[in-house]
Amino acid sequence: MTELLADVEDSSRFALYRGVIALAWADHELHDDEKTKLHDIITLHQGLSDEQRASLLKMVDEPVTMDEIWPDITSAQHRARLIDLANLMFQQDGVICDSERELYDRFLAKHLNSLDQAAIARDIDELINRQADLREQREADLKDYARQYSLIEKIKGVFKKD
DSSP states (O other), X not given: OHHHHHHHHHHHXXXXXXXXXXXXXXXXXXXXXXXXXXXXXHHHOTTSOHHHHHHHHHHTTXXXXXXXXXXXXXXXXXXXXXXHHHHHHHTXXXXXXXXXXXXXXXXXXXXXXXXXXXXXXXXXXXXXXXXXXXXXHHHHHHHHHHHHHOHHHHHHHHHHTO
């Protein structure tokens, strides 16, 4: 089961980088700056195998669309990362054209609509409660420490022995 989950995660990560290639082709042209940035991103990413990296580098010159790739990006984190990378890729040629802006807006909306907002709200509430519990425990520990080592407590201890 763990291996299957790893395969799904790996497949989604690979699709993420295919998505970055699709972003570079959003205006139907691959500019030199975009190609250089793609090579940098693919080459420097440590989560890819050598085989995946080589395969992606070969795919750079082949036009692909986000509509083809998006369904393969199954991880919400990978989708969010791709949307973050969109701004980086779209700025490489110095001009963010209407088709790039439309693509960004459309896939951002798709991503946001795919998120389980109730689960996110529950996770945030749980985190807030854990932080409050930790803060209370820390305060109790500090008070206990202060009682143990304060001068007044030591003086009280001296007088209690009699």
